[in-house]
Amino acid sequence: MKLSLGPVLYYWTREALLEFYAKVAGSGVDIVYLGEVVCSRRHNLRLDDWLDLARDLGASGKQVVLSSQALIESESDLKALRRIAANGEFTVEANEMGAVRLLAGRVPFVAGPHLNIYNNETLAWFAELGATRFVLPLELSRDVLRELQSARPAGVETEVFAYGRMPLAFSARCFTARHHDLPKDDCQFRCLDDPDGLALQTRDKAAFLTLNGLQTQSALVYDLSDAIAELRDLKVDVLRLSPQSRDTIAIIESFHERCAGRPGASLEGLRVAPPCNGYWYGVPGMEYRVPA
Amino acid sequence: MxxxxxxxxxxxxxxxxxxxxxxxxxxxxxxxxxxxxxxxxxxxxxxxxxxxxxxxxxxxxxxxxxxxxxxxxxxxxxxxxxxxxxxxxxxxxxxxxxxxxxxxxxxxxxxxxxxxxxxxxxxxxxxxxxxxxxxxxxxxxxxxxxxxxxxxxxxxxxxxxxxxxxxxxxxCVMVEGRCALSSYVTGESPNTRGVCSPAKAVRWEKHGDTLDARLNGILIDRFAAGENAGYPTLCKGRFEVEDETYYAIEEPxxxxxxxxxxxxxxxxxxxxxxxxxxxxxxxxxxxxxxxxxxxxxxxxxxxxxxxxxxxxxxxxxxxxxxxxxxxxxxxxxx
Structure with missing residues (x-):
């Protein structure tokens, strides 16, 4: 199995991003997804910067994919999307159907986690359109994955989100700006203050969700590190690890070891929050099952 | 027109x-x-x-x-x-x-x-x-x-x-078809089961004067005496963010x-x-x-x-x- 590093879902400073990817270049991931998928206002790196970074990472042996935005609302969003789709150099991850229209039949693409590929017929259709890899929707279980794998079209790789806070929902509303009583159009980029998102807890102090601008994530960290043997048996090709502000490289190395059949460092102190894995077992996503 | x-x-x-x-x-x-x-x-x-x-x-x-x-x-x-x-x-x-x-x-x-x-x-x-x-x-x-x-x-x-x-x-405050919040809490979502915050996962708990609305154990809202207690749709509850309690996602x-x-x-x-x-x-x-x-x-x-x-x-x-x-x-x- 290969390891991929998902796009950075938070808004980090330019320096933090460049420093992060310099370390990623020497890490054990095979595939790196780059780009801004959450909010079009975030601009610390522009497309040209991402392309420069992509070339650097490519030179260090990484396969680079440019991820596109999950919610496309405006003409300027579409303009940015068209530039990504027409980059001519790197594979693109489509995260909504507008991107698919720009890519289908022209170049091979990755069908991202937000495209709602829930069944075999839909997967077959995406394969015909030119998808060479698809990312399983987060809320699907190993049982559904087994069915998808049993009739997977030739030439399509399967990628599973295996580590990180889960992107559960998108809105036109910015919840970070709302928290700071700011209009979205004048948000002052307050999400820069929260390199792992803004914690939302219940009134009885349970960690519940994470606000990340337009995106709502789980508070808990999805962690399939104990299911690696099962993922391999299911012929999953790629495990996706989602970046966090600290210890991402150590997490990559731990998964790398585990994929090679070695024990790998404990993730206990490396996670930014307690783990969950319910979706994998077909139960509420927030639950955690200790593997038998 | x-x-x-x-x-x-x-x-x-x-x-x-x-x-x-x-x-x-x-x-x-x-x-x-x-x-x-x-x-x-x-x-x-x-x-x-x-x-x-x-x-x-x-x-x-x-x-x-x-x-x-x-x-x-x-x-x-x-x-x-x-x-x-x-x-x-x-x-x-x-x-x-x-x-x-x-x-x-x-x-x-x-x-x-x-x-x-x-x-x-x-x-x-x-x-x-x-x-x-x-x-x-x-x-x-x-x-x-x-x-x-x-x-x-x-x-x-x-x-x-x-x-x-x-x-x-x-x-819906979230983009429809792109929201897994309900399955995160209850195992069932609009995409998978055609439901959001399903009634079978709702529990009402009375503690003295307050009424708690829970969804599979998660406290979605807490109502004081006299407050209008609405259905606990999970994005429309009151939560805490940086010590502030409010409708962090959307009002009901x-x-x-x-x-x-x-x-x-x-x-x-x-x-x-x-x-x-x-x-x-x-x-x-x-x-x-x-x-x-x-x-x-x-x-x-x-x-x-x-x-x-x-x-x-x-x-x-x-x-x-x-x-x-x-x-x-x-x-x-x-």
Whole structure:
């Protein structure tokens, strides 16, 4: 199995991003997804910067994919999307159907986690359109994955989100700006203050969700590190690890070891929050099952 | 300028009849199973009910839509395909689909069957809508409740597909079809099971003067004595963020875009949709009657249109949470 590093879902400073990817270049991931998928206002790196970074990472042996935005609302969003789709150099991850229209039949693409590929017929259709890899929707279980794998079209790789806070929902509303009583159009980029998102807890102090601008994530960290043997048996090709502000490289190395059949460092102190894995077992996503 | 059609919800036969009687151009319904996004106990139609509903609607000159707008998982598509076959056999005027595999099936097997793109498809831009049009020949697309009026206008201008928007009812703050919050908490979501914050996961707990509303154990809201305790839809509770307790995601309000009717007509919106298949026949009757009156008044004299006080009061009485918003149509909401 290969390891991929998902796009950075938070808004980090330019320096933090460049420093992060310099370390990623020497890490054990095979595939790196780059780009801004959450909010079009975030601009610390522009497309040209991402392309420069992509070339650097490519030179260090990484396969680079440019991820596109999950919610496309405006003409300027579409303009940015068209530039990504027409980059001519790197594979693109489509995260909504507008991107698919720009890519289908022209170049091979990755069908991202937000495209709602829930069944075999839909997967077959995406394969015909030119998808060479698809990312399983987060809320699907190993049982559904087994069915998808049993009739997977030739030439399509399967990628599973295996580590990180889960992107559960998108809105036109910015919840970070709302928290700071700011209009979205004048948000002052307050999400820069929260390199792992803004914690939302219940009134009885349970960690519940994470606000990340337009995106709502789980508070808990999805962690399939104990299911690696099962993922391999299911012929999953790629495990996706989602970046966090600290210890991402150590997490990559731990998964790398585990994929090679070695024990790998404990993730206990490396996670930014307690783990969950319910979706994998077909139960509420927030639950955690200790593997038998 | 076009006069938008009025599309009304029917959770059962009485609702369907009252929607038709009160002037709906279209009624939409679902089957009694997980093929639709209001898969609630006691709701929806079996084959005999659908046949009777269709007869009633057609006799009055109204059209009927069947929502098959959840996503079959793994090998499960044949069950959803049978629902599409049934709709075609019955002569339903159109089906509302969300899953691409099902759209392809319908387009290939039942080329005469009209396809509407469900809001659950999350098609928020014209590139996406035009793609479904090219591939499956969709006849209408329902926009997610996330676009501002200017963005809606931009979509209409750039697609040959007639556009339907939500005008009234419960408000999703998240992009429809892209929200797994409910399955994160309860294991069931709109995409997978056609439900959000399902009633079977709700527990009410009284502690002295306070009332806790929990969803599979998660405290969604805590009501003080005298506070109006609404249904714990998980995005509409009060939570804590940096020691501040508030409706961190959305207030328990509902959408009412009636005052935007002139703009929506001028933009060229083909149809306005009323949410609420899970609501009572009384709700359907009141909302359909008032929106019919508003659309007719606008058609008669566009320049003089204004929302009548009794329309507003009538809608306020049936709104969720008794509070109205223009939602994303109004840029400030974002």
């Amino acid at each position: 076009s006069i938008p059609e009025l599309v009304c919800p029917a959770g059962n036969l009485p609702s369907l009849k009252t929607a038709v009687d009160n002037g709906a151009d279209w009624v939409y319904m679902g089957l009694k199973d997980e093929t639709n996004a209001r898969n609630f106990a006691g709701l929806n139609f079996d084959a005999a009910g659908a046949r009777e509903g269709l007869r009633y609607a057609h006799a009055a000159g109204a059209k009927m839509l069947l929502a098959i707008n959840t996503f079959p998982q793994g090998h499960a598509a044949p069950r959803w395909q049978r629902a599409i076959d049934g709709a075609a056999d019955l002569g339903i005027d159109a089906v509302i689909l969300a899953d691409a595999g099902l759209m392809r099936y319908a387009a290939e097997r039942h080329p005469q069957l009209r396809l509407h793109l469900s809001v659950q498809t999350s098609a928020t831009n014209y590139e996406a809508i035009n793609f479904y049009h090219e591939r499956f020949g969709i006849s209408r697309a329902v926009l997610p409740r996330v676009l501002s009026l200017a963005q809606v206008a931009d979509v209409v201008k750039n697609t040959p597909v007639p556009i339907e928007v939500f005008g009234f009812g419960s408000l 309000s509902s959408l009412n875009a009636m005052e935007l009717l002139p703009e929506l007509a001028q933009i060229g919106i083909a149809a306005i949709k009323i949410e609420g298949r899970q609501r009572s026949p009384a709700y359907v009757a009141a909302v359909t009657r008032i929106w019919r009156a508003a659309i007719d008044a606008y058609a008669q004299n566009p320049a003089r249109f204004s929302v009548q006080a009794d329309w507003g009061n009538g809608l306020a009485r049936v709104a969720e949470g008794q509070q109205h918003t223009l939602g994303a149509y109004h840029r400030k909401w974002k």
